[in-house]
Amino acid sequence: MSLKDSQWWRDAVIYQVYPRSYADANGDGVGDIAGIRARLGHLRDLGVDAIWMSPWYPSPMADAGYDVADFRDIDPAFGTLTEAEALIEEAHAAGIRMIVDIVPNHISSEHPWFKAALASPDAPERDYFWFRPGRGDTGEQMPTDWRGEFGGTTWTRTPDGSWYLHLFTPEQPDLNWDHPDVRAEFESILRFWFDRGVDGIRIDSAALLLKDPALPEVLEDSPHPFHDLDGVHEVYRAWRRVSDSYGEDRALIGEVWMPEVERFANYLRPDELHAAFNFDFLGCAWDPRLMRDCVDRTLHAHAAVGAPATWVLSNHDVTRHVTRYGREDTTFSFDNNLDGTPVDLELGTRRARAAALLSLSLPGATYIYQGEELGLWENENIPPEEFQDPMWGRRGHSRDGCRVPMPWTGDEAPFGFTTATPWLPQPAEWKDRTAQAQTGDPNSMLELYRSAIALRRTESLAEFSWLDLDPSVLAFCRGRNFGCVVNMSGAPIALPAHQSVLLTSGPLDGDRLPPDTAVWLRLS
Ligand code: NOJ
Numbered sequence: 251m252s253l254k255d256s257q258w259w260r261d262a263v264i265y266q267v268y269p270r271s272y273a274d275a276n277g278d279g280v281g282d283i284a285g286i287r288a289r290l291g292h293l294r295d296l297g298v299d300a301i302w303m304s305p306w307y308p309s310p311m312a313d314a315g316y317d318v319a320d321f322r323d324i325d326p327a328f329g330t331l332t333e334a335e336a337l338i339e340e341a342h343a344a345g346i347r348m349i350v351d352i353v354p355n356h357i358s359s360e361h362p363w364f365k366a367a368l369a370s371p372d373a374p375e376r377d378y379f380w381f382r383p384g385r386g387d388t389g390e391q392m393p394t395d396w397r398g399e400f401g402g403t404t405w406t407r408t409p410d411g412s413w414y415l416h417l418f419t420p421e422q423p424d425l426n427w428d429h430p431d432v433r434a435e436f437e438s439i440l441r442f443w444f445d446r447g448v449d450g451i452r453i454d455s456a457a458l459l460l461k462d463p464a465l466p467e468v469l470e471d472s473p474h475p476f477h478d479l480d481g482v483h484e485v486y487r488a489w490r491r492v493s494d495s496y497g498e499d500r501a502l503i504g505e506v507w508m509p510e511v512e513r514f515a516n517y518l519r520p521d522e523l524h525a526a527f528n529f530d531f532l533g534c535a536w537d538p539r540l541m542r543d544c545v546d547r548t549l550h551a552h553a554a555v556g557a558p559a560t561w562v563l564s565n566h567d568v569t570r571h572v573t574r575y576g577r578e579d580t581t582f583s584f585d586n587n588l589d590g591t592p593v594d595l596e597l598g599t600r601r602a603r604a605a606a607l608l609s610l611s612l613p614g615a616t617y618i619y620q621g622e623e624l625g626l627w628e629n630e631n632i633p634p635e636e637f638q639d640p641m642w643g644r645r646g647h648s649r650d651g652c653r654v655p656m657p658w659t660g661d662e663a664p665f666g667f668t669t670a671t672p673w674l675p676q677p678a679e680w681k682d683r684t685a686q687a688q689t690g691d692p693n694s695m696l697e698l699y700r701s702a703i704a705l706r707r708t709e710s711l712a713e714f715s716w717l718d719l720d721p722s723v724l725a726f727c728r729g730r731n732f733g734c735v736v737n738m739s740g741a742p743i744a745l746p747a748h749q750s751v752l753l754t755s756g757p758l759d760g761d762r763l764p765p766d767t768a769v770w771l772r773l774s
Pocket residue numbers: 313316353418454455505566567
């Protein structure tokens with residue numbers, strides 16, 4: 251796809267860089283921009299269209315950078331704004347677009363606004379947040395019993411006796427989106443990054459921004475007090491006006507966790523966001539009927555609003571899919587903690603290979619989470635005392651296992667990631683998963699991703715339709731003669747009539763497709 255293609259976001263392959271864990275150039279054990287620049291070639295060779303950069307702004311790192319203290323600069327651990335600008339330029343020169351991550355629901359408690367708000371009850375900045383008196387005779391009880399997104403309570407009391415709201419950690423006070431200054435500030439932040447040439451914005455916790463000011467409790471049959479309030483759409487309409495003023499090649503991509511697809515699709519109406527992550531697909535079991543329903547649901551909901559679907563298997567918040575697909579229960583949900591349940595990594599890897607061909611041939615954009623192209627699994631052996639994720643103390647699950655630094659070269663940790671001790675330990679078994687070990691090995695995950703992304707570019711992946719094979723098989727056609735078949739049954743199946751095999755996720759068994767294997771075909 252050329253940089254000139256204005257609606258590139260409709261069918262792009264977008265690679266999530268988690269800057270702490272991509273590559274460390276300054277030898278402190280934490281990844282940085284210089285490391286990303288040094289290893290940009292990996293992304294060029296992989297063939298991705300865009301990078302989504304997880305937050306790289308100054309931050310006390312109470313939530314790995316999702317607690318932003320200044321949206322217009324770079325954390326010294328990652329580098330400087332000048333280096334960020336150089337990376338944007340180098341990525342563009344390599345034909346790769348750049349998406350930055352904006353976190354509008356909350357900011358860091360170290361942000362100047364919050365510091366000013368805490369300094370005096372009369373500070374005008376108080377109104378940028380949700381400060382409220384407590385309940386009870388002396389205001390000793392929290393204003394509501396809302397549960398936080400990481401579990402636990404959502405209010406913290408300040409020395410002057412009032413409480414402030416934080417849907418995540420106390421270091422992430424929620425902003426008051428009813429205040430015009432908050433809206434103006436974020437529109438200005440969007441412009442700051444668009445002016446630096448970025449091609450898109452990933453929007454964190456996009457459905458949470460507005461709160462019912464009456465602060466009702468969460469009750470089953472009543473409207474939710476902070477999830478998906480109708481007024482949030484006005485915010486994104488305003489953001490769309492900002493992005494459109496730079497051209498339709500600038501994209502807004504929402505992180506919208508929403509079980510109801512119709513409500514989800516509301517965020518993708520033509521004057522709102524361009525795209526949103528498909529968590530329905532990410533959480534779906536490795537099961538042909540459920541997957542087929544999920545694909546249908548997805549395509550139907552997106553078609554209704556004219557938005558492109560997205561296909562996401564992993565990200566920095568969820569258990570890596572090699573691990574998920576190797577478990578008996580292959581679903582993902584934060585409410586169903588499967589940590590430590592038995593995992594068959596060989597099976598998980600086989601399925602992850604098949605899932606790569608599936609997610610790269612469905613209609614829409616495909617997201618790759620750093621390391622998935624190397625077949626990395628969740629590191630479930632991090633000693634709890636090394637956990638850094640604030641979710642750990644609140645939900646008994648740590649997201650650190652999917653955030654472990656990348657293995658690049660060599661036979662032992664730190665595998666070329668750093669010259670120091672990596673900020674999280676890498677499994678010794680990753681010696682076979684380094685980019686170096688996989689390069690040139692036709693059976694490797696890395697070469698599978700490279701071939702699939704290259705083929706995806708040359709194939710005209712047009713109109714989607716299901717092929718009616720066995721119900722335990724997921725099979726579809728794109729355009730006249732491109733076919734994808736994923737065998738989710740426990741037994742080999744016969745391939746449909748075809749002229750040639752374009753790519754397989756694993757060896758065929760004569761003319762049969764083994765279980766947990768996918769194939770791309772030139773159909774007859
Ligand atoms: C979603 C982000 O992906 C996650 O990492 C973060 O902890 C929360 N939003 C809060 O910002």
